[in-house]
Amino acid sequence: MNISFLSVFLLALVFSFQLINPFVSCQQFKADGSVLELNESNFDSAISAFDFILVDFYAPWCGHCKRLSPELDAAAPVLAGLDQPIVIAKINADKFRRLASKYEIDGFPTLKLFMHGTPLEYTGPRKADLLVRFLKKFVAPDVSLLESDVAIRNFVETAGTHFPIYIGFGLNESIISEFAIKYKKKAWFSVAKGFSEEAMVTYDFDKVPALVSFHPSYNERSIFYGPFEDKFLEDFIKQKFLPLSMPINYETLRLLKDEERKIVLTIVEDETDEKSLKLIKLLKAAASANRDLVFGYVGFKQWEDFTDTFDVTKKTKLPKMIVWDRDEEYASVIGSESMDEEDQGSQITRFLEGYREGRTVQKRIRGPSLVGYINSLISIRTIYLIVFVIAVLMLIQTLQKPDEDDVPQRHTVAQVDDSSSSLTKKQSREYRPEDKED
Template sequence: MKNLLVVVVLLVPFLLFNPISSSSSADEQFSVDGKVLELDESNFESAISRFDFILVDFYAPWCGHCKSLSPELDAAAPVLATLREPIVIAKVNADKFTRLAQKYDIDGYPTLKIFSHGVPVDYYGPRKAELLVRYLKKLVAPDFSVLDSDSAINNFVEAAGNYFPIYIGFGLDQSMIEKLAVKYKKKAWFSVAKDFSEDAMVLYDFDKVPALVSLNPSYNERSTFYGPFEEEFLEDFVKQNLIPLVTPINLETLKILKDDARKVVLTIVEDDEEEKAKELVKLLKAAASANRDLVFGYVGVKQWADFAETFGSTSKLPKMVVWSGREEYFSVIDSERIAGEDQATQISRFLQGYKEGRITEEKVRGRSMLAIINSLINIRTVYALVFVVAIVMLIQSINKDDSDHERVPNQVDNAGSSISEAAYSVYKPEDKED
């Protein structure tokens, strides 16, 4: 038995870490030929330093979504390679090369990251080849554009597409938004219109200059800022309009919201595709427009029950809570449920009650905590924890074996076998969610 323990301990490095592939040397030279690069732990850093812009797909071979994404990346790669500032696409088997996955906080598959001059940023854009190409062109576009006519403005808006908010400073000195354009380049388009007509003022719905207009084409939203044109207030306006007035809550929007310090006024409905839910969202937009210090979001139980149910019972809907974005949320006393005909008044009463402090603080349910833990600990770490527990139990069994030589050894063998089988039957790679 002691010999077995020695063997098991020696196997720890093998079980926790995959051997580094020797398929390519660290100083391997890559070329921009329109092909998707296959990277591993031996050439990853070399590739990142070789290219100014590289989109990396961290995938797992068993992942269905990864298999669907692969041909889209193959189709986009040759187009992106022909840009004036080429963008290279690469992929990493994160299920195999776990040290890379851990280093870049990969907690699901596929995860896409854009490395801009070596700095990684999460990619939340479309994954169809044509749209992906248009989205990634933003990465190599100028920080901001100077527009000198109505047609230049219209061309700029059309070329920007629907996947980023658009900011146009009409009659605004470019120095006022230059820093913001650099800071938020990966999240929005920025421009300054130097020459424009009254037709443009009507089209973009502003009546005096200077004005900073934000457009969110995906949600058909527009907002105008007339000052004061100081950096603090300008940045607040930019940050508030990076997301729509009322945000549908899903995995992608949660990733975006994690960078927003505002609390989330969350409305939970049965089905966010139902007409009555869409009418409620319209009322929420009016409330959100008047309360920009808060983020407004909504989620359907039908669309994401696991998330919705972390905020208490979903038997009486729709209901509203204020979520901190972490482990606690707040219910407004006597104003939680939004039911009946006059929902606009009930929304106003809820917000007034929250701001007056008529609230109770509650903790999100345990399932959410499990989700947080799962997002922080990947499957290899789980394997390691299970393995350590097994080793501790094995050592305890051996110590017991020293004091009782007759019947315990067989019991230890059986216990060790059952622990191992139970652990590995629960934590199988094929059981992981994408």
């Protein structure tokens, strides 16, 4: 009887603690507009205490981290004042490496937005005002209901330029709500309940129901008139996440992280000159007819390190087209290794035909492993010489080592390991397109 009473008492105590624990966590952290400094002991509590928390994984020696810090300080009070607050926190990932490893932090600074405890890598702008506008997306309604032309304009202005925007005219919100929830992290969704003929002219549709898609950054617009069955509607939505032909840079590479399609990559001399701009228009036309591929372009002048991974040098004849799998392999089409300035539309067509017919040569991007890189530069004889030199240096260091009594101060093993590990980590990194800033 006593044992039974004790068991019930213990169960009640545990249940009470579970009820009180979230309250205690919330009391420990306050959304007062300041940036929270976290560590390993309170990190999990902070994540569970807030529905939305943006965490800056930083390193004290990182220059980019130091420049980001005041931007986060400026954004924190604005985000904390939203109807659905977003808290900003930071943690020294160079010191607390267990957490850095758990969340796959491979560069500094890395920002992750925890939504109800689930982490999402933040890939948006880092200036305070733009960061605030970008993050508002994640606490906005899944589908915004717009009652007038003014509401439509305000919605588009608030949405900003970093996400594609979908506006349904003459649609019931239930038709797109499933996809609005599914793709909330990728786009803005809305339904216009009230609109004028002027709005129809502005958004270039002539009948309803219609779903208008556009991406402000790329000045592209598409209209979908149906059928509004799930498969057709979802295909349209997914295809419009990316522009017809997109510039390849650090930001857009992040957008391609979850993309399943291969990339038709065109490498030009300078993506801003007149010849390249004409070619980009032709690429957009080709993209419209080849929706199973992503079309992108990059300038040798704009990003030489990236183009070098595809064996492009100053002597390479450009433009050059390849098909890249977004990983370590790409394909060149036999007979279409480069393009002439005349009739480039026909050359693009022949390239795509050659690719689909399998007239390709598979290649690997440049960027060997560290061991492969060393082996490619150093002969076996040189390796023996280096090993001998290291052995001699170690012997000299041992002979010169002072007695323990003469040593005024010692580092612990943990300190030495931590220091060398940090140094090795910074020195041994090699370039890859997806690398972080530091």
